[in-house]
Amino acid sequence: MTTLSLHWPAYRLFPYERLLAIAEAIALLSSRQIAEDPESVTVTADRPAAAPRLTYFSAYQTPRTPPAPTVQHLIESETSGGSRRQSTRYSVHGLHEYKGKFNPQTARALLNAAGLPKHALVLDPFCGSGTTLIECAHSGFRAVGTDINPLAITIANAKAQALRCDPELLVAEAEAAFRAAGRSRRGRLLADVRGAYLHRWFDAPMLARLETLRAHIVERDPSVSEILLVIVSNLLREFSLQEPDDLRIRRRKSPPSERDPYQAFLEDTRALAANVRVVQRHTGVCNATSVRAHQGDMRTFATAAAARGMISNFDAAITSPPYAMALPYIDTQRLSLVWLGLVDPGTLPSLQAELIGSREFNGSPRSIWERKLVDNSERLPAAHAALCQRLLEMLGEQDGFRRQAVPSLLYRYLAGMRDSFLSVRSLLRPGAPFFLIVGHNHTVLGGHRIDMDTPALLSTLGETAGFVTERREPLQTYQRYGLHQKNAICREELLTLRAV
Ligand SMILES: C[S@@+](CC[C@H](N)C(=O)[O-])C[C@H]1O[C@@H](n2cnc3c(N)ncnc32)[C@H](O)[C@@H]1O
Known part of the structure; x- marks a missing residue:
């Protein structure tokens, strides 16, 4: 002792x-x-x-x-530029924006608190930009992430790749692409389907310059070229005609960026390389091959994984799941999805509709889901079906097209989460913990505000899918810098389930 x-x-x-x-x-x-x-x-x-x-x-x-x-203190303090605030962009976490990203310290602390064995295997079923996977790599755990959004997978794997890359090579290859692109007298033209879409959102000379840079990056060393493309992807909105900070896509009202895109690319690459040097010095070159993100729909992932002979003996799962009626994230990522060549622009609406929590029906009309809700044909727990049916009855004349869809969207969200929980359960070994950081929601129907206790709804769904609820912990937060603690609000909860 x-x-x-x-x-x-x-x-x-x-x-x-x-x-x-x-x-x-x-x-x-x-x-x-x-x-x-x-x-x-x-x-x-x-x-x-x-x-x-x-x-x-x-x-x-x-x-x-x-x-x-x-080690955490060393990594945070050596990459925070002297700030005494909690950094959430240390290591490779700041490589690319991703809405709904989770606090990396929370993921790391949960891994520590779970008491996992050495080299444990961890799952993040809705891995987004890969926060959990990166914290697993820092801690020496193996990890698999899955997400339905191909941009999420590209970012998560680029981060894992960045952790194990040679930072000097990363900078040298960025400089080589920067010089070669700068020498090109004529910018490239995009005559393909990407071009037809992207020309609506960029000035032609800017798009030609970005495309020239892209062409030179893809010729560089394959161990770093994907990382470099993701760095440019993160800059696209800044240099586009879209309002960069808007969650919805709107035409820019703010003045165009004064930075040069090639310079910005170089600065961001150098900043990333500096972070990678720090994390490699303190944790060793991470064996980041043991963390990997796979594109897939969690509702059916377990079946697909079994068919491919993938390991299904996970020691723990950690995630921040999608919200019911989430904002249309795919919309704000359109430029990246198309510029990186991850989706055909014509399929963007159907990708948005496939996400759990999407507000779009596309292909599976609302009337079908409303009928399922009335009959509870998805066999959701009685209380969940009753909640959705009550919302349906509350709808009033004043509720517009979007609000009319809320009860069916909630029902579809709950069915999607139940199927995902069944999938996660079949991938976990008995006794494994499943940590979820879950937000509360509210909606207004028939002129009344309705608060949805999503953590409670998910806890019950988990119990129907082979888990027991171990605890629910409110995550009180307040504006960390400036406001007093008495203004604390509780927007999220930590829900801990355990596989039986
Ligand atoms: C709150 S975000 C996760 C963010 C992540 N923790 C991070 O740090 O970046 C929820 C994620 O669920 C994904 N998602 C939605 N429906 C899905 C499905 N059916 N299968 C897998 N992933 C899905 C979304 O694409 C989104 O990335």
């Missing part, structure tokens, strides 16, 4: 982060908490050697040694 004093970081933690911090210390160090003060927590630990892996502590020390920094 060793007595360890664990130091809090310089930034203020949310209450749930402090709870997670204690949970990870107990599981990782096999420890018991004996005291707490504003600066630190004191524990007696059976496994003190694991202390460098803690997420929410900046340092640890024994009564006889000076404080030693945790």
Whole structure:
């Protein structure tokens, strides 16, 4: 038994982060908490050697040694440019924007708190841009992610690739593409189906320059070219005629960017390489081949995985699932999806409609889902079907086209999540935890505000799919920098299910 004093970081933690911090210390160090003060927590630990892996502590020390920094503290502080705020863009996390991205520290702390064996195999069924996969790579776990959105898969795999790349080669190849593109006197023309779409959203000279850069990037070393393309993809909205920060696609009202796109590409590549050097120095060159994202629909993924002989003995799953009636994410990613050649522009609406939580029906009309809802032909739990049927009855004349669809959309969302849970359950070994960070929703129907307790709805669905609910923990957050804690709000919950 060793007595360890664990130091809090310089930034203020949310209450749930402090709870997670204690949970990870107990599981990782096999420890018991004996005291707490504003600066630190004191524990007696059976496994003190694991202390460098803690997420929410900046340092640890024994009564006889000076404080030693945790790996997380080193990585965050050496890549934050001197800021004392919690960084969520350390390592490769800032490679590409992705709406609904999850806090990387939360994923890492959950992995620690789960008490997983060495080289455990982790699943993220809705992996998005790969936050969980990257934190698994940092922690030495193997991981598989799945997402229906091909852009998510491209970003997640580019991040994994960046973790194991040679950062000097990354910069050298970016500089070579930059020079070659700069020398091209005539920009390339896009005469293909991509061009027909993209010409609507870019000035012709800008599009020609981006296309020239793309042509030179694809000729570079294959171990880094995909990463470089993703860096350019992240810049597309800035240099387009779309309003860059708008969740919906609207014509730009703000002035065009003053940066040069080739310079911006080089700056972003150098910044990424600097982060990769730091993370490789502190964790070794990660064996990031053991983390991989696969495109697929989670509702049917387990069946497809079994057919391909994929391993189905996962030790844990961690995810932030889609929301009911989520914003049309695919819309804001259209430029990237088309420019990277991931989808034919004509199929964008059907891709949007396939997402769980989509607001679009496309191909499977609302009337079909309304009938299923009335008959509960998907055999959802009685309370879930009753909730959707009550919403249907509440609809009033004043509810427009979008609101008329809400009950059927909610019913379709719940059926999709139930099927996904069945799929996840068949991939997990018995006893494995399934952590979900779930948001609350509300809608207005017939002039009344209706709050939807999505964590409770998903907890019951999980129970019908072979899980037990272990706990529900509110994740109180407030504006970390500026506002006082009394303004705390609880928009999300940590739902912990366990495979039976
Ligand atoms: C909240 S986001 C996850 C974000 C992720 N945690 C991250 O850090 O980037 C939910 C994800 O679910 C995906 N999704 C929606 N329907 C799906 C389905 N049927 N199968 C797999 N993924 C799906 C969406 O494409 C989206 O990326």
